[in-house]
Amino acid sequence: MIPVVETRQDRAAFYGSHEWKAKRLEILERDNYECAWCKIEGRVTSIEHSRLDVDHIIELKDRPDLALDSSSLRILCADCHNKRHKRFNYRPRKKENAQSKKFPESFK
Ligand SMILES: [Zn+2]
Numbered sequence: 001m002i003p004v005v006e007t008r009q010d011r012a013a014f015y016g017s018h019e020w021k022a023k024r025l026e027i028l029e030r031d032n033y034e035c036a037w038c039k040i041e042g043r044v045t046s047i048e049h050s051r052l053d054v055d056h057i058i059e060l061k062d063r064p065d066l067a068l069d070s071s072s073l074r075i076l077c078a079d080c081h082n083k084r085h086k087r088f089n090y091r092p093r094k095k096e097n098a099q100s101k102k103f104p105e106s107f108k
Contacts (some may be wrong), residue, residue: 005064014060019068024054027073035077037084050077055084 003014014020033052038045046052055076058066066072076084 001068002065003067005060005067011060014067023068023070023073027054027070028052028075030070031075034075035080036074037076037080045077045080050079052077053081055081 001019003017004010005014033047035043035045035050035052052075054073056063056066057072057074060067063072
């Protein structure tokens with residue numbers, strides 16, 4: 001099943017669906033109710049500390065066919081989820097790398 005996620009209402013319907021609720025629970029259990037990003041930084045953020053969201057690694061609107069694909073899903077806590085969506089306001093990292101390559105030694 002590929003959900004329609006064009007509008008806000010479509011997405012609300014998707015997130016309210018039985019299929020999503022079952023998948024969300026499956027991912028929470030798979031990943032031990034811990035935020036994936038906090039875990040990378042050595043912190044345990046679980047359901048006692050924060051709301052936990054199941055996040056689409058590839059955005060839902062870009063790949064609705066992966067909406068219920070476990071390999072495209074991870075847990076993020078409320079803080080990390082906010083950070084994730086704010087990151088799109090920043091310039092991509094590629095640009096920084098390109099600049100530091102221009103002056104590889106002179107700034108060291
Ligand atoms: Zn987190």
